[in-house]
Amino acid sequence: MAVTAQMVKELRDKTGAGMMDCKTALKETDGDMEAAVDWLRAKGLSKAAKKADRVAAEGLIGIAEADGKAALVEVNSETDFVARNERFQSLVLEIAKAALATDGSVDAVKAASMAGSDKNVETALTDAVATIGENMILRRSAMLSAEPGVVASYAHASAAPGLGKIGVLVALQSNGDKAKLAAFGRQVAMHIAAANPLSVDVDGLDAETVQRERAVFAEQARESGKPANIIEKMVDGRMRKFYEESVLLKQAFVIDPDHSVEAAMAEAEKDAGAAIAITGFVCFRLGEGVEREEEDFAAEVAAAAGGR
CATH class of the missing domain: 3.30.479.20 (Elongation factor Ts, dimerisation domain)
Known part of the structure; x- marks a missing residue:
């Protein structure tokens, strides 16, 4: 039986195994989808699907x-x-x-x-x-x-x-x-x-970031009650400091x-x-921006104690 790209994709979606492994499994089992799943399981190649929902940070x-x-x-x-x-x-x-x-x-x-x-x-x-x-x-x-x-x-x-x-x-x-x-x-x-x-x-700074910083500094400077020309100089000074830091x-x-x-x-x-x-x-x-799973240690201890 000819193995099609759609069959390979379906098996991959079911098992999480690699494309070439899925293709091989289908060839070995004459296109029988369930047999191919079992073939991958026997080879240890479908484990990936079970791991895929775990946080990797x-x-x-x-x-x-x-x-x-x-x-x-x-x-x-x-x-x-x-x-x-x-x-x-x-x-x-x-x-x-x-x-x-x-x-x-x-x-x-x-x-x-x-x-x-x-x-x-x-x-x-x-x-x-x-x-x-x-x-x-x-x-x-x-x-x-x-x-x-x-x-x-x-x-x-x-x-x-x-x-x-x-x-x-x-x-x-x-x-x-x-x-x-x-x-x-x-x-x-x-x-x-x-x-x-x-x-x-x-020049490489994001324009939106620059505008946002300038707006914040301008609002802070206005709260000083100083004249507009002084406020502008205050903002320019704070922007120079921002550039020196960023x-x-x-x-x-x-x-x-x-x-x-x-x-x-x-x-x-x-x-x-x-x-x-x-x-x-x-x-x-490493892990920057990944939402890590937070473990409640107290709850874990309480659960363990309750299971005695």
């Missing part, structure tokens, strides 16, 4: 670099115990390497081939769920490039080289010495992890707080022998 950020580009991925697991598993760590690094061959979007990374395997990233993750027994998801991914130049990276709370709880990429476009660029870029990446800027420069180039450089990142970059240009432009950055913080 732990895990690791993975980084992979190549000449002039780097990729960043966040792979979540349910527990930090799994994040310490060497197999999981290796999987995250391999996914990051696979991401280098894509545009950095999650869909593209899921479809990318794993090195030395006929499986794509999505199938490899499904197989890992079945083997390790926890829900795992590729939540986010990104890729930056700089030509000419370097993409520097930094992993904070590192579990192993290229793995951590915070991952940062920063692209430096320059014809300067690459070793010097990489060294400065790593410092900037460390700064980004610590200072959490919103954009590279003032814009990468305006922030005090964590490596040397007496100077801004912009001033530090001017010094780095002299060292590298060419002008430098920071063209972009990405910062992933």
Whole structure:
């Protein structure tokens, strides 16, 4: 019996198994849907479906670099115990390497081939769920490039080289010495992890955010009862402070707080022998924005006591 794409999709929806595994199961069972479900269960490949509704907010950020580009991925697991598993760590690094061959979007990374395997990233993750027994998801991914130049990276709370709880990429476009660029870029990446800027420069800030901040500052200034021209100057002063706190180039450089990142970059240009432009950055913080399940410890203890 011919296996159709619709049959594969239906089996995948039922079991949560990977597409290739579903196709194989249907071929092995001559298209019998229920038999295919049992085939996947026997192989341990349908476990993924049972895990899929669990909150995955732990895990690791993975980084992979190549000449002039780097990729960043966040792979979540349910527990930090799994994040310490060497197999999981290796999987995250391999996914990051696979991401280098894509545009950095999650869909593209899921479809990318794993090195030395006929499986794509999505199938490899499904197989890992079945083997390790926890829900795992590729939540986010990104890729930056700089030509000419370097993409520097930094992993904070590192579990192993290229793995951590915070991952940062920063692209430096320059014809300067690459070793010097990489060294400065790593410092900037460390700064980004610590200072959490919103954009590279003032022009890169979201216009809505700027308008909202200005409106708040204006309302605060009006409450002072001062004349309109003074209020305008007060707002401008507070906006400058906002930029110094929120814009990468305006922030005090964590490596040397007496100077801004912009001033530090001017010094780095002299060292590298060419002008430098920071063209972009990405910062992933593990589990950022994931709604975690809150456990009521008191209720749990009471329930346990009542069950004696």
